[in-house]
Amino acid sequence: MSTFLQQLVNGISLGSTYAVFAMGCTLIFGVLNIVNMAQGAFFMGGAYFGLEAARLGLPAPLALAVALAGGGLLGMLSELVIFRTLRARGGHRWMGLVASLALARMMIGLAQEIFGTQVQRYPASDLMQISWEIADVRIQLLQVVLLLVSLLLMALLAFVLQRSSIGRAIRTVAFSEDVARIVGVPVGRTILATFFLAGALAGAAGMLLGNLFNVVSPFMGEQMLVKGLTVIILGGLGNVPGAVAGGFLLGLIEVFSVAYVSSSFRDAIGFGLIFVILLVKPNGLFSGFEERRA
Amino acid sequence: MLEGISLSVPTGSCVCLIGANGAGKTTTLSAICGLVAASSGDILLEGQSIRRASADVIVRRGVSLVPEGRRVVSNMSVEDNLLVGAYTRRDDQVGADLESVYRRFGRLRERRKQFAGQMSGGEQQMLAIGRALMARPKLLLLDEPSMGLAPQIVNDIFRTIREINAAGTTVLLVEQNARKALSIASYGYVLESGGIKLEGQAGDLLKSPQIVAAYLGSA
Amino acid sequence: SETPVNIGIVQATSGGSAALYGLMQKNGAELAIDEINTSGKLGDYKLVGIHQDDAGDRGQSVNIFQRLINQEKVAVILGPTLATSAFAADPLAQKAGVPVIASSNTAPGITDMGDYIFRTSPPESMVFPGVLAYVKKKYSPKTAAQIYGIDDTLMKSAYAVHKKALESEDIKIVATETFQKGDVDYSAQLTKIKAANPDILVIGGLAEETANIVRQARQLGIPPSTVILGANAAISNKLAELAGATADGFTVGSGWFIQYDSPKNKAFVEAYRKRYSSDPDNFAAQAYTSVYVVADAVKRAGGVSDLKKLRDAIAATKDLEANNGSFSFDAHREPAVTPKVLVMKGGKFILAAD
Amino acid sequence: MSAWISQFFASYSNIIDLCLLNSLVGYGLFLALSANMFSLATGGFMALGAYCSVYCTMELGFPFAPAVFAGALLAALGAAAIGAPVLRLRGDYFMLATFAFTEVIRVIALNWDSVTGGAIGIFSIPRHTETWHLALAVAVVIYVAYTLRRSYFGRAIAAVKQDDVVAQSMGVNVFMHRLSLFIASGFICGAAGALAAHLNYFIGPGDFGLVRSVDALTYPILGGVNALAGPLIGAIFTTLLPEALRFSNQLREILMGALVVAIVLYLPGGAMSVFKLRWFGVRAGETKLAAATEQAQS
Amino acid sequence: MIGVQLEVWKIAKRFQGIVAVDSISFVAAARQVTGLIGPNGSGKTTTMNMITGLYPADAGRITLDGVPLTGSPPHQVAARGVARTFQNIRLLADQSVLANVTLGTHLGHRRSILAVLARLPGVAREEREAEGRCRSLLDELRIGHLAEVLAGNLSYGDRRRVEIARALATRPRLLLLDEPAAGMNHSEKEQLADLIRQIKASGITVLLIEHDIDLVSKVTDHIVCLNFGREIAEGTPAEIRNSPAVIEAYLGRDEAA
Numbered sequence A: 001m002s003t004f005l006q007q008l009v010n011g012i013s014l015g016s017t018y019a020v021f022a023m024g025c026t027l028i029f030g031v032l033n034i035v036n037m038a039q040g041a042f043f044m045g046g047a048y049f050g051l052e053a054a055r056l057g058l059p060a061p062l063a064l065a066v067a068l069a070g071g072g073l074l075g076m077l078s079e080l081v082i083f084r085t086l087r088a089r090g091g092h093r094w095m096g097l098v099a100s101l102a103l104a105r106m107m108i109g110l111a112q113e114i115f116g117t118q119v120q121r122y123p124a125s126d127l128m129q130i131s132w133e134i135a136d137v138r139i140q141l142l143q144v145v146l147l148l149v150s151l152l153l154m155a156l157l158a159f160v161l162q163r164s165s166i167g168r169a170i171r172t173v174a175f176s177e178d179v180a181r182i183v184g185v186p187v188g189r190t191i192l193a194t195f196f197l198a199g200a201l202a203g204a205a206g207m208l209l210g211n212l213f214n215v216v217s218p219f220m221g222e223q224m225l226v227k228g229l230t231v232i233i234l235g236g237l238g239n240v241p242g243a244v245a246g247g248f249l250l251g252l253i254e255v256f257s258v259a260y261v262s263s264s265f266r267d268a269i270g271f272g273l274i275f276v277i278l279l280v281k282p283n284g285l286f287s288g289f290e291e292r293r294a
Numbered sequence B: 001m002l003e004g005i006s007l008s009v010p011t012g013s014c015v016c017l018i019g020a021n022g023a024g025k026t027t028t029l030s031a032i033c034g035l036v037a038a039s040s041g042d043i044l045l046e047g048q049s050i051r052r053a054s055a056d057v058i059v060r061r062g063v064s065l066v067p068e069g070r071r072v073v074s075n076m077s078v079e080d081n082l083l084v085g086a087y088t089r090r091d092d093q094v095g096a097d098l099e100s101v102y103r104r105f106g107r108l109r110e111r112r113k114q115f116a117g118q119m120s121g122g123e124q125q126m127l128a129i130g131r132a133l134m135a136r137p138k139l140l141l142l143d144e145p146s147m148g149l150a151p152q153i154v155n156d157i158f159r160t161i162r163e164i165n166a167a168g169t170t171v172l173l174v175e176q177n178a179r180k181a182l183s184i185a186s187y188g189y190v191l192e193s194g195g196i197k198l199e200g201q202a203g204d205l206l207k208s209p210q211i212v213a214a215y216l217g218s219a
Numbered sequence C: 001s002e003t004p005v006n007i008g009i010v011q012a013t014s015g016g017s018a019a020l021y022g023l024m025q026k027n028g029a030e031l032a033i034d035e036i037n038t039s040g041k042l043g044d045y046k047l048v049g050i051h052q053d054d055a056g057d058r059g060q061s062v063n064i065f066q067r068l069i070n071q072e073k074v075a076v077i078l079g080p081t082l083a084t085s086a087f088a089a090d091p092l093a094q095k096a097g098v099p100v101i102a103s104s105n106t107a108p109g110i111t112d113m114g115d116y117i118f119r120t121s122p123p124e125s126m127v128f129p130g131v132l133a134y135v136k137k138k139y140s141p142k143t144a145a146q147i148y149g150i151d152d153t154l155m156k157s158a159y160a161v162h163k164k165a166l167e168s169e170d171i172k173i174v175a176t177e178t179f180q181k182g183d184v185d186y187s188a189q190l191t192k193i194k195a196a197n198p199d200i201l202v203i204g205g206l207a208e209e210t211a212n213i214v215r216q217a218r219q220l221g222i223p224p225s226t227v228i229l230g231a232n233a234a235i236s237n238k239l240a241e242l243a244g245a246t247a248d249g250f251t252v253g254s255g256w257f258i259q260y261d262s263p264k265n266k267a268f269v270e271a272y273r274k275r276y277s278s279d280p281d282n283f284a285a286q287a288y289t290s291v292y293v294v295a296d297a298v299k300r301a302g303g304v305s306d307l308k309k310l311r312d313a314i315a316a317t318k319d320l321e322a323n324n325g326s327f328s329f330d331a332h333r334e335p336a337v338t339p340k341v342l343v344m345k346g347g348k349f350i351l352a353a354d
Numbered sequence D: 001m002s003a004w005i006s007q008f009f010a011s012y013s014n015i016i017d018l019c020l021l022n023s024l025v026g027y028g029l030f031l032a033l034s035a036n037m038f039s040l041a042t043g044g045f046m047a048l049g050a051y052c053s054v055y056c057t058m059e060l061g062f063p064f065a066p067a068v069f070a071g072a073l074l075a076a077l078g079a080a081a082i083g084a085p086v087l088r089l090r091g092d093y094f095m096l097a098t099f100a101f102t103e104v105i106r107v108i109a110l111n112w113d114s115v116t117g118g119a120i121g122i123f124s125i126p127r128h129t130e131t132w133h134l135a136l137a138v139a140v141v142i143y144v145a146y147t148l149r150r151s152y153f154g155r156a157i158a159a160v161k162q163d164d165v166v167a168q169s170m171g172v173n174v175f176m177h178r179l180s181l182f183i184a185s186g187f188i189c190g191a192a193g194a195l196a197a198h199l200n201y202f203i204g205p206g207d208f209g210l211v212r213s214v215d216a217l218t219y220p221i222l223g224g225v226n227a228l229a230g231p232l233i234g235a236i237f238t239t240l241l242p243e244a245l246r247f248s249n250q251l252r253e254i255l256m257g258a259l260v261v262a263i264v265l266y267l268p269g270g271a272m273s274v275f276k277l278r279w280f281g282v283r284a285g286e287t288k289l290a291a292a293t294e295q296a297q298s
Numbered sequence E: 001m002i003g004v005q006l007e008v009w010k011i012a013k014r015f016q017g018i019v020a021v022d023s024i025s026f027v028a029a030a031r032q033v034t035g036l037i038g039p040n041g042s043g044k045t046t047t048m049n050m051i052t053g054l055y056p057a058d059a060g061r062i063t064l065d066g067v068p069l070t071g072s073p074p075h076q077v078a079a080r081g082v083a084r085t086f087q088n089i090r091l092l093a094d095q096s097v098l099a100n101v102t103l104g105t106h107l108g109h110r111r112s113i114l115a116v117l118a119r120l121p122g123v124a125r126e127e128r129e130a131e132g133r134c135r136s137l138l139d140e141l142r143i144g145h146l147a148e149v150l151a152g153n154l155s156y157g158d159r160r161r162v163e164i165a166r167a168l169a170t171r172p173r174l175l176l177l178d179e180p181a182a183g184m185n186h187s188e189k190e191q192l193a194d195l196i197r198q199i200k201a202s203g204i205t206v207l208l209i210e211h212d213i214d215l216v217s218k219v220t221d222h223i224v225c226l227n228f229g230r231e232i233a234e235g236t237p238a239e240i241r242n243s244p245a246v247i248e249a250y251l252g253r254d255e256a257a
């Protein structure tokens, strides 16, 4: 029983890192409908920003703010350098994929140059070490914080997207820039703000994960990007609660397939399941109905 | 595609623009609200040039467009489509205006939670008009607002345009239904091959034999 | 005038975690080349290192091998970083008759590719049984759990070696778990292992992975009485840095370690620190040794005009003074070194007291 | 002179082979992309082709050609099998499902030691693939693509790509068209996998993962999805780039990224759109359009 | 080309609780023009979508010359000789007008893929014929000069013409037109009316959805009027224009003649 509970805790804490990162992804991939493969690099960048801040002796919340801002700035940079130009020149969505992959590559190379190739860790702080043992189940303070942060961010973001005029503006821009202009939405600024938001979420996720698992490396974003994409598609593109639910789901699937089947088939089980889910729900688990019509 | 068009829409008036397919009517409206850049000439709004202003700035200054082909945001609900129409507004009258759009188009109220993309053609047209009204524009540009609407609704639409105009909004109307358009407009321009071919008081145009033959048909 | 001896150094310095090992080896090799050239011990011969980065991509490794062999006319190739690259590229050198000396490939079958293929990195099978024997003697464990990287050639073969050694020592394997490159969370596997309550835990992972597994294992409450053993590749300064105090008691075997007490080694560590302002690891040391092996062979072969002769000279390397004592190749062109058992204590590897 | 050529070939033959091999994969993806199928199944298809053909040559003693065919066929069968359910999915959902396929194949390859050798892979594979095999395969695929593009089949595919409702309403069996392209793409990728396996003595599961699939997509996209030569140009460019930039050592990754970004930004229609750039101030194709619209107004 | 008779019997369609078509039955007689009118959202386009197989009908039956059509996917319906235009114009925007129209000839090609790959002589001939026919269709619709223009650059009215040309290129036996006159002015509508009469004269059955009651009256033989997914009136144009139900629900007082 305690093993089961421990695995549940493991799954939820892994899932919450996926969830925070996936929220940023769903903003860009789902809501804005832009393929930005550099999202994983913002995640990595955020972790390094946070790391440097922590090494300068900033307290954890402030370091998190630095990671957030850093990730956000990187996001804005990618919009300004790549996507804005591509849009202006009528590039295809797929070109964004190639360009952002290349951007991610540059950022990884740059991180290697600046911080070295090796994995680094956050300075050990007492706060990070706190953990409890309840009925033989270990829970870290950090895990709880991460869970709360992901739920809070979800509530906030879902509200902004669904209920506020900013959310409507973003969705309108994503549908058609011309339509957005017609109703007076400043297209460029809105997209830039969305990129900031998505980058900030990625950066925050990077720092949280870096703290929880003690791994900051130039390559940390690559696998996370894959997880993030999986999660947002699983949860239904552009659906913020879906991304969060999908994050927890993926975390739990992974942990439980290790726990009760076999760790060597973890990914096969995970992806096999996703395959089946997609066949049953072709627009993701939490999709509404088809909005297009003939 | 357009060459040397000059037209003026006095404050508070209702001016109508007619012409054959491909004459350049849509392009004219697009140029006014900043969607396409005019390659020469100037566009003045209340005496100030808006030729180089970006579309969102123009909208903020009170220009609102009902675009050709509806262009509703298909993956957003009807209500959100209307609310995004009021994006530039910061006053507290938005709710009241929403109510008045719903009063005008009962169908939209029934379907406020439905995705706009799932609406029928005519319902989308109502939505596009409603969205433009939500901005409370000073200048309303309408590109074939009656397209795809049932006759009864068409009459409603023209009545609405007249009311809005009477309430002080300046209207520039592009219509294929020239007879109806000229009957509510005060002044009209006829566009052909990217240039203005004829202009005059709406009443005079309605009687012009040329216009009757080409655009009105015998009633 | 000087006769150049071109030495191809095929090490990944970009493109993923391979770069970590590649960079170290490149550093070690270049340090050795410069030392030898300034010492003038090769007389008219001057070693010229030609480093090429294959980014850990074996398509590129093959491209590089072709060019080094046919265009640069290298006398010997050091590398490549990854065993998968070696399997693809080494046959070219074998065919062309150019000796290859690997200093990080520890997978089985490397030297089976042909008589021109050598390595200075002791394969896991040479190292681990000694480590296990030591642990068995000291703690007499009955049960073991294994965790290894299933998608890594190196770790997959390390796993097989570990398993065989455990079986031959009659230690029961109560749990076998795997992970993949890029994983950061091992808690699911470790929770399972904790439930199986093994006496020892054997990790088949690279240094960074191992560090995290060790740390998370302790965090999840796997008790200090469970001794943790690692693979040869886990030996790195990173381990202590990443795992902190939780790494205490971590046990590994190695052909080389930084505190090895010999004048040659002290000089190497000193020179390395001075030049790169960081500590060398065993990959750097093995690459360093490789260059000395080449230099020695060039001398004995009397030049590089005949690569067959050079190969024979390399194969005949015997009792060469190296930074880990004396170095020889065995009949299979594998390093004949006596591995040492190291235990982590207070952030440092120390020689295990028997 | 001939000495120079043989020296050149000895030094660079693997690069040439890789260019051709990647082009072949690129054309496999080109077909899929031409019907809007953003497929990440490439890695899986190549793995099927590679392992199957190696099994045929090394275990069953097949000659080379039948072994390659068997590999390609198995990949095509794989495409047919997953095609039916997966082709119902749209856009990114399709992408994820094909990626899931690749991952499942990779994990199977990692675990099925007796056939695939697990992570250690299979080495000492006989080297059968010659440069002319690859060149021939690329030539055949280009011919097929070229001929089909200009036929009613090509028009139907173009319609499927942009609006499948329209295509259906004009009598195009959208599902069958997409499925046959997907199978063709699987066949080509499988053949490429088989050829790759017999090129470099060694295969392992790491060769066929996500990276492989994404790289394969970038060839046609970077080259230009609307031009037949796109995949060729894209593949050659991406294969040569790391070699050409080798001088830059540590900065290589950064330079490579920057170059690709620059190309995408300056040629947003792909590298092949360089031919549509303004030469002499006039854009190819533009004059025609302007003339036509002028007429329209008179 | 011999037009077919379309029979629609008690078809229904609902979307998540919205009843789009409740129960509709009508017959579009062979080689005649039948009008389908009704207020916005009354289910006209949905009916057309069910006929063409884009939406499966929830209930009811659709037949062509007595042979059931219900349940066939759209491409099979097209193969039976049913062609349509779309109310929300659906052209391939980045392709030329000619390419858009030539797509309509898809079903006309008899040569197999293998023949295409082998470049048999018949293939090229077929292609040439198809292109020739499409060009003459464009000329008929007075947009021949726009053949090479990208469809996305056309004005609204011209796009409608391309839609019609594309549908005609399929050599239909039943042509479904969804508001073809939207966006056209008076004289353009006159031309369209002539075209519809010509189409009828060539023996094609036409089902016409249109809000311009004058146009509908001019060209149709028979009109069906819907409201809230049900049929409220049926008859000749004159009968419909005078039907109180139609006036009440659809035309409004001013339009009644």
Ligand SMILES: Nc1ncnc2c1ncn2[C@@H]1O[C@H](COP(=O)(O)OP(=O)(O)OP(=O)(O)O)[C@@H](O)[C@H]1O
Pocket: B001, B019, B020, B021, B022, B023, B024, B025, B026, B027, B028, B068, D293, D296, D297, E152, E153, E154, E155, E156, E157, E158, E183
């Ligand atoms: N992006 C473009 N590129 C080239 N030509 C264009 C473009 N947009 C419009 N045109 C051309 O400009 C001319 C005017 O088009 P416009 O859409 O303004 O006509 P319109 O008067 O609104 O016609 P309609 O009544 O059919 O809507 C047309 O001939 C059209 O082909």
Ligand SMILES: Nc1ncnc2c1ncn2[C@@H]1O[C@H](COP(=O)(O)OP(=O)(O)OP(=O)(O)O)[C@@H](O)[C@H]1O
Pocket: A292, A293, B118, B119, B120, B121, B122, B123, B148, E015, E018, E019, E020, E021, E038, E039, E040, E041, E042, E043, E044, E045, E046, E047, E087
């Ligand atoms: N896919 C869909 N999902 C939900 N509701 C739909 C869908 N398609 C149509 N509807 C609804 O069904 C009703 C009938 O739509 P339809 O398009 O058939 O109307 P119509 O008679 O063609 O109207 P119009 O003259 O305005 O084009 C409308 O109220 C519409 O909102």
Ligand SMILES: [Mg+2]
Pocket: B025, B026, B027, B068, B143, E155, E156
């Ligand atoms: Mg227009």
Ligand SMILES: [Mg+2]
Pocket: B120, B121, B122, E044, E045, E046, E087
């Ligand atoms: Mg309709």
